[in-house]
Amino acid sequence: MIKYPFLEKGMTIGVTAPSSGVPSELHELLNSALKSMEKKGFHIECGDTPWTQDKAKSAFAKKRAEEFNDMMLNEDVNLIIPPWGGELLIETLEHIDFKNIQNKWVLGYSDISLLLLAITLNTGIATAHGTNLIDLRGDYSDDTTAMWQSVLSTKTGGSILQHSSKKYQKEWQFDKPTPHIFNLTENTYWKSTANHKVKVRGRLLGGCIDTIRHLIGTPYGDVQYFKNNYIAGDSVIWFLENCELSTTDLRRTLIQMKLAGWFNNCNGIVFGRSSANTPVANYTVDNVYKELSDELQIPIIYDIDCGHVPPQITFINGAFAEIEVDNGKGTVLQTFN
Missing domain, CATH: 3.50.30.60 (LD-carboxypeptidase A C-terminal domain-like)
Structure with missing residues (x-):
C-alpha cells in the first residue's frame, strides 16, 4: 500500500542540497526562490548545503546525507525541496537513513529523481517528480508548473488531473x-x-x-x-x-x-x-x-x-x-x- 504525504498551506519547507548546491555568484537565485515561497505562505528551514558548491557537489557525501536525514526527522519540516539537481547524489545513498523516512513530500527532478525513486521503491512512500525550488522564484508560475501545489495537496483516495502545456x-x-x-x-x-x-x-x-x-x-x-x-x-x-x-x-x-x-x-x-x-x-x-x-x-x-x-x-x-x-x-x- 502506497503512503501519500499531504501538503497544507503554511507548512514548513526544508531546503537541502543532496546533490548540487548553489555557488556564491548565484545566491540571489536561491534568495529569490526562498522569498517567493514565503510570499506563498510557506515557512522556510534552510540548511547549510544549499549555499555551498565545490567539486560538482554541495558538500561531502556524509554531510549531505546527514542534513537530509535531519530534515526528514525534523517534525517542524513538512516538505523537502532541494534547490535543483546536479551530478553526484548517488554518493549519498549509502548514508541515507531509509528506515526512518517519514511520510513527507520530497519534490524535485534531474539528479534528485535518483533519491525520489529510491525512497519510493524502498519504503512505499510516494515522492514527487516535478519543478525544483529555483524555478519557483518568479512572481508567478505557468499553469503547468503551478500544479505542483495542487498535486501535493491531494488527499489519499483523491484524484488530480493535469493537462499538457500549451x-x-x-x-x-x-x-x-x-x-x-x-x-x-x-x-x-x-x-x-x-x-x-x-x-x-x-x-x-x-x-x-x-x-x-x-x-x-x-x-x-x-x-x-x-x-x-x-x-x-x-x-x-x-x-x-x-x-x-x-x-x-x-x-x-x-x-x-x-x-x-x-x-x-x-x-x-x-x-x-x-x-x-x-x-x-x-x-x-x-x-x-x-x-x-x-x-x-x-x-x-x-x-x-x-x-x-x-x-x-x-x-x-x-x-x-x-x-x-x-x-x-x-x-x-x-x-x-
Whole structure:
C-alpha cells in the first residue's frame, strides 16, 4: 500500500542540497526562490548545503546525507525541496537513513529523481517528480508548473488531473528574465508510436534516465521488491526523461532496464521532451522508441511535459495513473490509492 504525504498551506519547507548546491555568484537565485515561497505562505528551514558548491557537489557525501536525514526527522519540516539537481547524489545513498523516512513530500527532478525513486521503491512512500525550488522564484508560475501545489495537496483516495502545456521552452534565456521564469515559445505536441489515440493505466515510476539507471543492481533499485510489497501486482507506467544521453546510450540503458526486469508487467512508457537524444549516424530517437515499443509490445508516448525542457507535469512515484494522448494533447489523471 502506497503512503501519500499531504501538503497544507503554511507548512514548513526544508531546503537541502543532496546533490548540487548553489555557488556564491548565484545566491540571489536561491534568495529569490526562498522569498517567493514565503510570499506563498510557506515557512522556510534552510540548511547549510544549499549555499555551498565545490567539486560538482554541495558538500561531502556524509554531510549531505546527514542534513537530509535531519530534515526528514525534523517534525517542524513538512516538505523537502532541494534547490535543483546536479551530478553526484548517488554518493549519498549509502548514508541515507531509509528506515526512518517519514511520510513527507520530497519534490524535485534531474539528479534528485535518483533519491525520489529510491525512497519510493524502498519504503512505499510516494515522492514527487516535478519543478525544483529555483524555478519557483518568479512572481508567478505557468499553469503547468503551478500544479505542483495542487498535486501535493491531494488527499489519499483523491484524484488530480493535469493537462499538457500549451507551449514549452526551447532554450534557456537567462539574459531575458521574465516574471514567470520560463520563456514558453514552442507549441507543445505529445506523440506516440501508435500514431493514434492512446491511453495507458498503471502505477507511476520514473525520473531522469541518466541518473536512475545507476540504481539497477543496487539494494536501492529493487523494483520487484516494490511491486511485491506495495502495489499488489499492479502494472507500471514508467515516465522517463533524457538529459544528456545520445541515442545509442539511451538504447543501451533501456535494454539494461529491460534485462534487469524493470519493464516486466509494464503497460506503457512515457518520455519527456529532450534537448539531448543526439543521433548516432542515422540512428534517431524515433528509432529507439519504435524498437522498444515493438519489443515490449506496449505503447510509447513521447515529447511530454517532463524534465529538462520545461514546463513539466508533477508525476507522483507510486500513484495510479491514466495517461492519454490524442491529436497532440495529453492528460495525466493520478489517483492516490
